[in-house]
Every structure is written in structure tokens, then in C-alpha cells.
Amino acid sequence: MNKLQLTTFFLLLLSSTAASSSPLPAQKTGPEGTRWAILVAGSGYYYNYRHQADVCHAYHILKKGGLRDDNIVVFMSDDVAFSVGNPRPGILINKPTGSDVYSGVPKDYTGSNCTADNFYAVILGNRSALTGGSGKVVDSGPDDTVFIYYADHGSAGLVGMPVGKSVYAHDLMEVLKKKHTANAYKSMVIYMEACEAGSMFDGVLPGDMNIYAVTASNTSESSYAFYCPGDYPAGAPPDFQTCLGDLFSISWLEDSDLHDPRKETLEQQYHAVRRRTAMDSENSSSHVMQYGDKTIAHQLLSFYIGFDDGAGADATTSRIISTTSYHDRRLATATAAIPRAAPVSQRDAVLVHLQQQFSLATRGSQEKAEAEMKLEREIFRRKQADERITRIGAMLLGGHDNAVNLMNSVRPSGHPLVDDWDCFKSFVETYEEECEEMPSEYYGKKYSRALANMCNAGVTLHQLIAACKKACPNNKLGKGMVNETIFRP
Numbered sequence: 001m002n003k004l005q006l007t008t009f010f011l012l013l014l015s016s017t018a019a020s021s022s023p024l025p026a027q028k029t030g031p032e033g034t035r036w037a038i039l040v041a042g043s044g045y046y047y048n049y050r051h052q053a054d055v056c057h058a059y060h061i062l063k064k065g066g067l068r069d070d071n072i073v074v075f076m077s078d079d080v081a082f083s084v085g086n087p088r089p090g091i092l093i094n095k096p097t098g099s100d101v102y103s104g105v106p107k108d109y110t111g112s113n114c115t116a117d118n119f120y121a122v123i124l125g126n127r128s129a130l131t132g133g134s135g136k137v138v139d140s141g142p143d144d145t146v147f148i149y150y151a152d153h154g155s156a157g158l159v160g161m162p163v164g165k166s167v168y169a170h171d172l173m174e175v176l177k178k179k180h181t182a183n184a185y186k187s188m189v190i191y192m193e194a195c196e197a198g199s200m201f202d203g204v205l206p207g208d209m210n211i212y213a214v215t216a217s218n219t220s221e222s223s224y225a226f227y228c229p230g231d232y233p234a235g236a237p238p239d240f241q242t243c244l245g246d247l248f249s250i251s252w253l254e255d256s257d258l259h260d261p262r263k264e265t266l267e268q269q270y271h272a273v274r275r276r277t278a279m280d281s282e283n284s285s286s287h288v289m290q291y292g293d294k295t296i297a298h299q300l301l302s303f304y305i306g307f308d309d310g311a312g313a314d315a316t317t318s319r320i321i322s323t324t325s326y327h328d329r330r331l332a333t334a335t336a337a338i339p340r341a342a343p344v345s346q347r348d349a350v351l352v353h354l355q356q357q358f359s360l361a362t363r364g365s366q367e368k369a370e371a372e373m374k375l376e377r378e379i380f381r382r383k384q385a386d387e388r389i390t391r392i393g394a395m396l397l398g399g400h401d402n403a404v405n406l407m408n409s410v411r412p413s414g415h416p417l418v419d420d421w422d423c424f425k426s427f428v429e430t431y432e433e434e435c436e437e438m439p440s441e442y443y444g445k446k447y448s449r450a451l452a453n454m455c456n457a458g459v460t461l462h463q464l465i466a467a468c469k470k471a472c473p474n475n476k477l478g479k480g481m482v483n484e485t486i487f488r489p
């Protein structure tokens, strides 16, 4: 478009926006009851900066939407804002030129209190089941809505927590069923960013529980980190050695920053987010999916994230999130092309961090030597993990080729990952204990599908333990015998 055409285009845009901003029809914009939200960043460490940045950003959207701190429960390890690696101490940003999103975020369940059991207790509103933390729970009733947003590493059938046990699909579903039976919400929306996040709901979440879930990825693909180092301002600023956001997450967060939630349905946001998440090359994008009760998608976003009526937002929030009107912001999106930077598979984001650390260090320095060692060790550990699971599979599933096929096989959609979830949990825990170098290790988790398929093939726990002992002799780290901080990337 030339300049004249552009001007005409914006004039047209202006007049169409002006027309649509006439008084709102008397349409319901929220529930009879209260809006509740739970925000979870399931990882820790500077190299996972992005999950806490995503969650902090989400908090400010809800806050701007008028939700009260009493109704927003935040889980985050809270070890990043002040970590040694953070070039801007006490500040987290969620896009390259973004301002701070950390300020003002409640620290409900941080550090060792950021656990799966506390997450379940918070959903159920059961204070007596909590261990530590602020004591805040979702004490919701039959007229209330609940919004859960989760950002972390995941794998088939599970998503991580910074400490302790993972959140397993089946356990989460048992908790949600209890909440449903207790008639403790009107409707619930879950947004989940993680690798293979579809497996948390596909064949697991029934359509009749008034719960609608949107995931960053289908049951068997990576999700993607975004705003990664390199290519500033499309990517993270040069002093950052870590990605600032995740692609699905920043897509819904930035979409929510830009639009009036009273004029956008969940369905519209789903399509916008799905488009943006798939925008990049076929090899670095994921399929955003929806599960559960899809009729909920016809509701306005404002039922869950609230809306800004111009009066409610407090000083901190309006300082952090741009104070321009929805109208101005719509213009801004039209004028500024969405920045593009290559997404990075979540499981590889740590390699980007280590590479960046290495390339930024001064040649010949101690720092550079250390960075190189860390990068090499991480690559070695991955190779070793790949070899170990292949050995275990070959022992248990009748030879190498057969094992590889069986371990990777994906069930058709509508079928859960595994028939016996108790078997799955015990297999994952056994494998972590016997074969993983570090507790809650994100890379080793990628084998949860292989372990699920061993359960499906009838392998017994006794057989798995024996195979692990052969494939992973002397695995001291997993048993907590070696100083973990030395071995972290």
C-alpha cells in the first residue's frame, strides 16, 4: 500500500471503530457470582524465565479486568526476578520492549510451597489440605466462574511443578470432578501452555462438566518458547540469555491486552491465538486445541478475565499495562506489524540459554570455559537419556525396532494416553528415581509417553525396576546424593 492508500485505510478503520464503539447492547458481560482465577508457573530457574513472566503478565490482565487479589491465586517459584542471571534485577518483562510485569504480583505459593498438592487444595477450596503458602483458596460457589492458566514444561499425561510431584492428567481430573460434584462453579476455563498439553485433556476431560480447556499444543507435539535471544527487537534484548515468553501464552496475553473482553468471545480468542501460534514455519509451531464443553467458547472473555471499565484499575496496573483506550490500541495493532522471531521448542530453550551464555562470554575467560562445559554436559545428558530409555524399551518390549515403534505410538484422538493411570504414575516416578539425573527434570520427562505405552503393553513395575537398574547403574543424582546446583544448566 502506498501512503495515500494507507491513510484512507486508517480513516476507514477509524470510522468503523467509531461506529462500533456506540453504547453497548444490554448484554451480560459477567457471571452472577464472582470471577476466580488460578495462575501457575510450573518451573523454576532463570533459563525458564518465560513461564513466570507469562504468569505475571496474566495477573495484570486480570487485575485490570477488575478481579480482586482475594480471588486470584498465584503459584510461582519466584526465583527468577532476583536471580543472578537476570540483567534487570527485580523486574520481569514478557516481550522485548515490554515494561515490568513482576511488580504487584501476589506471592501466594512460592518456593517450596509451590506444589501439586497445594494446587489441588486451592482448586477445591480446601484450606485444611494446604501446606504453607498464603492460605488463599478458590472458595467459589455455584454462580462463580473459574479461570486457570498454567505455563510450564509438560509431557504426555503430565505437567511439571517447580518442586515435588508433577500434575498428572488423571489427578487433575479427579480434583475437577470433585469440584463439579460440589457444585462449586458455574463454568470453568483452563488455558494450558506446555509440550503435549492436549494429552492432559484429550479422552480425559468429559464434555458435561462445564469446563472448557484450550491447550498450546496437541497430544504429541512441543509447545514453543518465544521472544528468545537474538534478533532484537523481535527477540529478547542482547543482555538476556533466556526467552521472555511462550508463543501460545503471549498470543492470548497480547490479544487480551488489545481487545475489549466484552466484545470478544473465547471462541474468537481461540482462533486468533491458534492463527498466531501456527504462524511460523511448519517445524516450529504447534496446534492450539480445545477440549471439554465447547459451548462455553461462545461466552465473552469478560466472564473470566473481567473488563476494564476505566474506573477499577488501580495505579500500579495502569502504569504497567498501557493506559491507552481499546480504540487506540486497535489502531496500534493495525500499524505495528507483529514482531517475528523464531520460536524455540520449549525443550530446547535451555540450549539456547546455554549457547547464548557461551557466545556472550569473553574469549579465554573462566566464564566461557564454564559455559562451554555446561553446554556440553547438557548435550551429553540428553544423549544419555535417549540411550537409556531405548535400552529399557528394548529389554521390555522385545527388541530395539519394535520398542521404538511401541514407545512412540500415539493413540487416536478421543482416547486417553493410558488405561491404567496408577501404572503410569508409578512408572514415571520409578523412572525418575532410577534413571533421571535430576529430580523434576524437564528433558527426561519427555519419555512419559514411552512409559505410558509400556503400561499399555502390560509391562509390570517389577520388570521396569529391573530394566532401570540395568540401564541406569549408579544413578546417584536422582537419589539426591550429589549437589544439584553444580549440575543445573
Ligand SMILES: *[C@@H]1O[C@H](CO)[C@@H](O)[C@H](O)[C@H]1NC(C)=O
Residues within 6 Å of the ligand: 126, 128, 129
Ligand atoms: C480437605 O482436606 C483434608 C486433608 O486432606 C481432608 O481430610 C478433607 O476431607 C478435605 N475436605 C473436603 C471437603 O474435601
Ligand SMILES: *[C@@H]1O[C@H](CO)[C@@H](O)[C@H](O)[C@H]1NC(C)=O
Residues within 6 Å of the ligand: 109, 110, 111, 112, 113, 131, 132, 133, 134
Ligand atoms: C511457605 O509458606 C509458609 C507459610 O505461609 C511461609 O512461612 C514460608 O515462608 C513459605 N516458604 C516459601 C519458600 O515461600
Ligand SMILES: *[C@@H]1O[C@H](CO)[C@@H](O)[C@H](O)[C@H]1NC(C)=O
Residues within 6 Å of the ligand: 218, 219, 220, 221, 286, 287, 413
Ligand atoms: C499433532 O501435531 C503433530 C506435530 O505437529 C502432527 O504431526 C499431528 O498430526 C498432530 N495431531 C493432531 C491430532 O492434530
Ligand SMILES: *[C@@H]1O[C@H](CO)[C@@H](O)[C@H](O)[C@H]1NC(C)=O
Residues within 6 Å of the ligand: 281, 282, 283
Ligand atoms: C522442516 O523440517 C524438515 C525435516 O527436518 C526439513 O526437511 C524442512 O526443510 C523443514 N521446513 C522448514 C520450513 O523449515
Ligand SMILES: *[C@@H]1O[C@H](CO)[C@@H](O)[C@H](O)[C@H]1NC(C)=O
Residues within 6 Å of the ligand: 483, 484, 485, 486
Ligand atoms: C552446592 O554447590 C554450590 C556451588 O559450589 C555451593 O554454593 C552450595 O553451597 C552447595 N550446596 C550444598 C547443599 O552442598
